[in-house]
Amino acid sequence: MPTVKTSYLGDLRTESIHLQSGSQLVTDAPTDNMGKGEAFSPTDLLATATGTCMLTTMAIVAQRDGIELAGSSAEVTKIMSQTPPRKVARLEINLQLKTNIVLTEEQIKKLENTAHKCPVSLSLHPEVEQVVSFEWI
Structure with a gap:
C-alpha cells in the first residue's frame, strides 16, 4: 500500500496526503527557483x-x-x-x-x-x- 499520494496542483504547487492519517501537506517551489515560496519546498x-x-x-x-x-x-x-x-x-x-x-x-x-x-x-x-x-x- 502506498504511503503518500501527491497531486500537482499547477503553478509549481503540490498537495500530498498521508494515506494512513489523512494529513495533508502543500509544497511550493522556492522563490530562488521560480516559485512563490508560500509553503515548504x-x-x-x-x-x-x-x-x-x-x-x-x-x-x-x-x-x-x-x-x-x-x-x-x-x-x-x-x-x-x-x-x-x-x-x-x-x-x-x-x-x-x-x-x-x-x-x-x-x-x-x-x-x-x-x-x-x-x-x-x-x-x-x-x-x-x-x-x-x-x-x-
Missing part, C-alpha cells in the same frame, strides 16, 4: 525530515531509559549548492535538548549517537554535509 521537507527524525529517534531511546525530552527543539539551516546541479549541499542542525533529569555523560553520548544514526540522516547522500550541534538546556 521539497528541499525544505528534506531539512525538516532530518531535524524531526533526529528528535524523534532520540525521544524513542530516551523514553526507553525513563528520560523525557518534551520541550526540546531543532533548528535546521538548509544550504543549497552554488554550482550545478542544484541540490542540498549542507544541513546545519542545532538540537536544543531539554530533559527532566540531569544526564550522565554516558546518557548524553548515547542520545547524541542516536541523532547521528537516525534513518533520514543515514539515507542522505554522503555528499550532503550534516553539521550537528547539541545544546543541553
Whole structure:
C-alpha cells in the first residue's frame, strides 16, 4: 500500500496526503527557483525530515531509559549548492535538548549517537554535509 499520494496542483504547487492519517501537506517551489515560496519546498521537507527524525529517534531511546525530552527543539539551516546541479549541499542542525533529569555523560553520548544514526540522516547522500550541534538546556 502506498504511503503518500501527491497531486500537482499547477503553478509549481503540490498537495500530498498521508494515506494512513489523512494529513495533508502543500509544497511550493522556492522563490530562488521560480516559485512563490508560500509553503515548504521539497528541499525544505528534506531539512525538516532530518531535524524531526533526529528528535524523534532520540525521544524513542530516551523514553526507553525513563528520560523525557518534551520541550526540546531543532533548528535546521538548509544550504543549497552554488554550482550545478542544484541540490542540498549542507544541513546545519542545532538540537536544543531539554530533559527532566540531569544526564550522565554516558546518557548524553548515547542520545547524541542516536541523532547521528537516525534513518533520514543515514539515507542522505554522503555528499550532503550534516553539521550537528547539541545544546543541553
